[in-house]
Amino acid sequence: MGEHLGVNLTDLSAMEHLISNGPLTPSDLASRLEVSTAASTHIVDRLERAGHVSRERDAEDRRKVLVVPAEASVARVIQQLTPMLQSLDAVVAGLSEADRAVVERFLGQVIDAYVAALEHPSGT
Structure with missing residues (x-):
């Protein structure tokens, strides 16, 4: 999956958290990845440069910045996982x-x- 998105394992893990849990603050992402906030900033920077995430102000608290997964990247992940999930459904059936x-x-x-x-x- 990481190769498909062109990211390393740490960045892929970050994407998994963002896709599974929705937008997160950089500090929440750091906590989930068990990395420092400085490391989280570098991860988000890489993902942003690659077009996989954006930083957006929280609508409820404008002081907060959220890391939001790009819709196109989420769609690519879903497209990649769909055949596997369909195969698993067939096995269960x-x-x-x-x-x-x-x-x-x-x-x-x-x-x-x-x-x-x-x-x-x-x-x-």
């Missing part, structure tokens, strides 16, 4: 109800394990 229940239970446990690991890294 081919499963019996019992198999779906097993997969759902398994994926729920995987998510729980990831969340636990993120909430308590290295047993802290």
Whole structure:
């Protein structure tokens, strides 16, 4: 996906957050990416130069600046993901109800394990 957009992995992660969560302030983006605000500024600068985002004033609080994903970039991501999502839908449609229940239970446990690991890294 990063190659398709012409961005590195960090910038792609930023785009994922912006597409999934909508416009974010640069500091919110920094927090989600777990980088400094200075690093976030560089990321946004690169994405802006590439035409993937713009900086816009918040309509409710004009002091705030929001990083907004470009509609064309969002459309490119959706276009890239659509075939994969359609394939996954076909796989799910081919499963019996019992198999779906097993997969759902398994994926729920995987998510729980990831969340636990993120909430308590290295047993802290």
